[in-house]
Amino acid sequence: MTSPLLRSYVEGRWQPPADDGRPLFDAVTGAEVARISSAGVDFAAALDFGRRVGGPALRELTFHQRAALLKALGQHLREHRDRLYAVSARTGATLADSRFDVDGGIGVLLSYASKGRRELPDDTVYVEGAVEPLGRGGTFLGQHVCVPLHGVAVQVNAFNFPVWGPLEKLAPAFLAGVPTLVKPASPTAFLTAELVEIVVGSGLLPEGALQFVAGSLGDTFDHLTGQDLVSFTGSAATAQTLRAHPAVVRNAVRFTAEADSLNLSALGPDAVPGTPEFDLFVGGLVTEMTVKAGQKCTAIRRAFVPAAQVDAVVEAAAARLAEVTVGSPADPDVRMGALASLDQREEVRRSVKALADAGRVVFGDPERVAVRGADPDRGAFLSPILLVGDPERAEPHEVEAFGPVATVLPYEGTAQLVDLAARGRGSLAGSVVTADPAFARDVVLGVAPWHGRLLVLNSRDAKESTGHGSPLPPLVHGGPGRAGGGEEMGGVRGVLHHMQRTAVQADPDTLAAVTGRWVAGAQRHVGDVHPFRKHLEDLRIGDTVVAGPRTVTQEDVEHFAELTGDTFYAHMDAAAAAANPLFGERVAHGYLVVSLAAGLFVDPDPGPVLANFGVDHLRFLAPVKFGDALTVTLTCKQVTPRDTADYGEVRWDADITRQDGESVARYDVLTLVAKR
Secondary structure, X not given: OOOOEOOEEEOOEEEOOOXXXXXXXXXXXXXXXXXXXXXXXXXXXHHHHHHHHHHHHHHOOOHHHHHHHHHHHHHHHHOOHHHHHXXXXXXXXXXXXXXXXXXXXXXXXXXXXXHHHHXXXXXXXXXXXXXXEOOOOOOOEEEEEXXXXXXXXXXXXXXXXXXXXXXHHHHHHHHHOOOEEEEOOHHHHHHHHHHHHHHHHHOOOOOOOXXXXXXXXXXXXXXXXXXXXXXXXXXXXXXXHHHOOHHHHXXXXXXXXXXXXXXXXXXXXXXXXXXXXXXXXXXXXXXXXXXXXXXXXXXXXXXXXXXXXXXXXXXXXXXXXXXXXXXXOOOOOOOEOOOOOHHHHHHHHHHHHHHHOOEEEEEXXXXXXXXXXXXXXXXXXXXXXXXXXXXXXXXXXHOOOOXXXXXXXXXXXXXXXXXXXXXXXXXXXXXXXXXXXXHHHHHHHHHHHHEEEEEEEOOOOOOOOOOOOOOOOOOEEEEOXXXXXXXXXXXXXXXXXXXXXXXXXEOHHHHHHHHOOOOOOOOOEEOOOOHHHOOHHHOOOOEEEEEEEEEOOHHHHHHHHHHHOOOOHHHHOHHHHHHOOOOOOOEOOHHHHXXXXXXXXXXXXXXXXXXXXXXXXXXXXXXXXXXXXXXXXXXEEEEEEOOOOOEXXXXXXXXXXXOOOOEEEEEEEEEEEEOO
16 A cells, blocks of 8 residues: 655645655554655745745734634634644654643643734734933934844744644744745654544645745755744754855844753752652653653753752662553553654664763663553653763763653862853753752752753742743743753743834824824824714824823821821921922822822722723823922823723823823823723
8 A cells, every 4th residue: 555645735725745755654564654855835925825825914913813713713623623632643642742742732832812912903014112312302212123023934843743843833823914935854754634624624824825845945044034934843954054045144144043052950959758849740750751762952951950860860860760651641550652753763773872981771671662552662752761870971961862761960169060051052841859948949040040940849839830841932942052942832921032123213193194003293183072972983193181180288188197007208398398309398198199189080980991900101200399289191002902802902002190290100001991
């Protein structure tokens, strides 16, 4: 029976290869699964299709609309998880491994969907940071805006996470408004092909937003422009080659790499046998060695242990590893499946040999392993391998065995631990297992320059912790140095990576028009209708109400003090207030001033304004004294509809001034306003 040819999805259609391709194998049985080739794909045309069709379609949508599509896609994939699990088993993954990959990828989509709705505007432009005054008169201002790049995000993925890898790169690019071209690693590309088939079949994404190449990328890099991006996961050597491609260098293509990573986990001196932290460390080490058969870029490779505890850690870890059953994922008792391929197994064996030359194997045999439910010669099975190494040798800090392999390294004191950690020359993730906050601080700050992410694990956070190696969408996934020097995800940071940050210098009215937000100095519109009587659709940026004046009296201040219990001396003690260098006499409470302002601008009758849900950026700028007359100017600053609700959010600029025109307080008022 002829194996199916994997098809590429480019230029809006599925395209079979122009040749017979090369075989891909089931990691468990060794049987041929599919054949792969990208022969016949016009890579220049694929990039052009993404830029010409996918990009404009995405840029027409707001952040909130893109977020809604990500949510719908995540929900659609949830309904097809079993289909992905079944194919994932052929990559050597157990059901738990498959869930880590599949459910983790879906979780990234849903996380970015949520962030898009909560942290990004219902607009096509992202306004970053505060307005910068560039002149004394307030007529010349600066503001940073971020807009989508007009290119394609080309992702080159590793074999170990054929579902999570593409989705964690797709989510921030899609939310930014940039189309994606996916190129998976060949050994597990048949699972990524299944994923893309489900995504395309959903019909949820705009045409051109997602393309998929089964096989090599051919001459893709020759056609990259300064508007395109590359996100690479794989070996440091390949990353170096791609990063030096003439088109990447010539066009300053944004290139993010996630490469080799000798991640550490450090056991604190306080975590002796019998403590919860000791058990957490050993459990985490064994989990990281066996989940996905250790084929995780964040897995623990170097386990730093106080010299006095090495034997205890080895004994406890070996006992747990002895309980790990290796074999076919079809057997429910199997805890660790196969490596992705026989070639990968041989690569790991070579790395273990190099590590053993700098230490000794204390558990496992790289050449033999008992396998349940499968042929150990045809499947890519390998025993978990635990070593004890010499921390002064180079090998433990340079050789990454990308499989179920970890090396225990003794250390004496915090300074040596930090020094040894740095010899890894850059890692994606590290963990410190301790109940001693002082030790944790010293280690975290000491090793942070070489790590993208650090987990401090102890009995207080263990129940909620996601573990040493679990990337989380809100946090940066990436690391310095040999780990690639790039960042993926990281919440809104991941989105902004796909956008161009531009400084706009203009007058207030023009800046308000560009950003869609009212700024100080821009025109205000004071009409006959109070803005609080307007429904969301009727509000316009710059709609304003001016209310006051309201004179502040001594009776007001004393009543407020009695009501609230705030009898701070500057409000109630004339002698003490006179001695205060900031005031010189009794002054009104700042919160009284804000409360009086609300009483001035609020329209009390029922209407479109449903609720006030907070204030932002409140600053008290000048003291208010007895007899001062307050006026408040409230201006509609930003309108954010909610597609899934019958109301939206409105941000108002509040400026409270006294009789001499000086501002005494400024802040943003946040309200929910009903739609018509």
